[in-house]
Amino acid sequence: MELKKNPKKDLNKRSGVYFVFGLLLVLLLAFVALEWKTFDPETIYETSMNILESDIEEDPVEKFKIEQPKIKQVLPQEIKIEEDDVEIKETEILSTESDPETEIIEIDDVEVDEFIEEPVVNFMVIEDVPVFPGCENEKDKRACFGKMMQKHISKVFRYPELEQEMGIQGRVNVMFVIQKDGSIGDIRMRGPNANLEKEAKRIISKLPKMTPGKQRGTAVKVPFAIPITFQLQ
Structure with missing residues (x-):
């Protein structure tokens, strides 16, 4: 048996009209919402002027007295007139010309102190590098020197307490000279803090x-530079 639909009961008959009507209604509500304006309540007085005259403090006006500058009277220098009988001492002008009787000293007779500049050779180019104690039997004495320097710094290193509390850290560049007798001298440093430099x-x-460094078999001064890092863990 075939089912038949009643045209009057068909719900999809006017669905397009309902859709267009709903769409127009939504667009109208959106337009009204966007165009809706609100205004602050009007006041009949200005709040910024609501101040009493007694509440306004006036800066005191200071009065200065203008004094006339004092003009110091300068009197002319008194001219003293000497009598003709007074003896006037004349200034003796010495001659700048040489006296023939003056003895001339020969150049050979003048003693001159000779200044001999001590040679300074850089650590990286010196023939025989300074030997750190304990590196005498090492083949690569330069590498051993650097290794022993780091070991020495780690051994005697001490972080200043005040700088630890204040969180001060940084790197101090140090330069010193290994003298001709093997001692340490001419220490110079630059860092971010005076106490770190001191340490x-x-x-x-x-x-x-x-053991001092040698250049062509002669002991010489050898400068060396190394950074010391102060870093909080």
Whole structure:
């Protein structure tokens, strides 16, 4: 048996009209919501002017008295007139010309102190590098020197307490000279804090005496630079 639909009961008959009507209603509500305006309540007075005259403080006006500058009277210098009988001492002008009787000293007779500049050879180019105690039998004495320097710094290193509490850290660049007798001298340093520099100087001053560096068989001064890092863990 075939089912038949009643045209009057068909719900999809006017669905397009209902859809267009709903769409227009939504667009109308959206337009009204966007165009809706609100205004602050009007006031009949200005709040910024609501101040009493007694509440306004006036800055005191200071009065200055203008004084006339004092003009110092300068009197002319008194001219003293001497009598003709007074004896006037004349200034003796010495001659700048040489006296023939003056003895001339020969150049050979003049003693001149000779200044001999001591040679300074860089650590990286010197023939025989300074030997750190304990590196005498090592083949690569340069590498051993650097290794022993780091070991010495770690051994005597001490972080200043005040800088630890304040969180101050940084790197101190230190330069010193290994003298011709193997001692340490001319320590110079630059860092972010005076106490860190002082500690770096103390560490380098604790270095042991070394075998001096030699250039062409002669002991010479050898400068060496190393950074010391102060870092909080």
